[in-house]
Amino acid sequence: MTLAALEAYGALADFGLPEGEFDADGSFRHTYRLWLVSSGWPIARPADPHYRGFVEIQRKPRREGKGIQLAVRQSVFQQTPGLADTVAQIECGEDALTTVQSWRLVHKVSDSHGKAVPEARTVQSGTVGPKAIATSQGNYGMETPRSPSRPVTSNWSLFDAVQRLPRRESPPLEFDMLEDLDLLKPSQRLTYRGEQEHVLDGKPVRLHRWQHVGRAILPHDYYLDGQGRLLVALGGLRAYILDPGVCELHKQCLATMAGRTS
Numbered sequence: 001m002t003l004a005a006l007e008a009y010g011a012l013a014d015f016g017l018p019e020g021e022f023d024a025d026g027s028f029r030h031t032y033r034l035w036l037v038s039s040g041w042p043i044a045r046p047a048d049p050h051y052r053g054f055v056e057i058q059r060k061p062r063r064e065g066k067g068i069q070l071a072v073r074q075s076v077f078q079q080t081p082g083l084a085d086t087v088a089q090i091e092c093g094e095d096a097l098t099t100v101q102s103w104r105l106v107h108k109v110s111d112s113h114g115k116a117v118p119e120a121r122t123v124q125s126g127t128v129g130p131k132a133i134a135t136s137q138g139n140y141g142m143e144t145p146r147s148p149s150r151p152v153t154s155n156w157s158l159f160d161a162v163q164r165l166p167r168r169e170s171p172p173l174e175f176d177m178l179e180d181l182d183l184l185k186p187s188q189r190l191t192y193r194g195e196q197e198h199v200l201d202g203k204p205v206r207l208h209r210w211q212h213v214g215r216a217i218l219p220h221d222y223y224l225d226g227q228g229r230l231l232v233a234l235g236g237l238r239a240y241i242l243d244p245g246v247c248e249l250h251k252q253c254l255a256t257m258a259g260r261t262s
Helices: 003-008 155-164 246-260
Strands: 028-036 051-061 068-078 082-092 100-111 122-128 132-137 140-145 152-154 173-179 183-200 203-214 220-224 230-235 238-242
Touching: 003 183, 003 230, 028 246, 051 155, 051 246, 068 155, 068 246, 082 155, 100 152, 152 155, 155 173, 155 183, 155 220, 155 230, 183 220
Parallel strands: 152 173
Antiparallel strands: 028 051, 028 238, 051 068, 068 082, 082 100, 100 122, 122 132, 132 140, 173 183, 183 203, 203 220, 220 230, 230 238
C-alpha cells in the first residue's frame, strides 16, 4: 500500500488538514480511522465497506519525572459480525523510540448487539527488563528473552516516536517491537525517507516520510506534516488516517450493525 494508491481508492477524499500549532513533546490526543483494502462484509457501513474501526492514542508527559504515558483505545469491526476492543496503558521512556517500560492491556470481544463475550476477555500486564520481557495474564506468567543491544518499543509507541524525531536524513534506528504489546518482532529498522508532495484537502502539501521495515512485518510508512504531526500511517493492506470525527462515525456504524443483524 502506498499513499498514491490510498488516494486512488478515494480514502482521502474527505480528509481535512488539521489546523493550529502542534507540540509533539506535549500532551495531545490523536484519533485515526482504520481503513482496509479488503471490502469484506459491509455490515457496519454500507457506504464505505473499507471502514474497519479506529485507534486513539493519548499522550501525556509524566509529572513526576522523565517519561511518557500513552493511553491507547482501539475498536475494530469483525467479520462474525462483532467488535474487538482493546484498551492499553503504556509507560514509556522519553527517548527516540518511545520505548516500552511497562503496560496493562484489556482486550474484549462483543457481538453485533454490543453484548460482551466473557470467554474472549483478557487482561495482560508486562514489563521490559534488561534481558527479558515479563508478561502475566491471570495466574499465568512468562518471560521472553530479548537482546540487550536493541531497545524495545511497540507499534502504538511508534505513532508517538515518529512525531518527535528530527525530520532530516540520519542513520536508521534499530529496535525490537512488541506488536500490540503481545508478539515480539526482532530486528526492526526505522529510516527517514525525505519529503514528498501530495494533494490533501485540495492543497499541495509537503509531507515527511518515515519507513519501518523488519523481520516478520510488512513495510510501514508514516507521513507527517511540517510540524511533525502524523497524518497517515500505511502498512500492508491497512491505513490509519487522522480523523478527529471518527468516534462519532463509529457510533453510527455500531447502530447500523445492530439494526442489520436483528
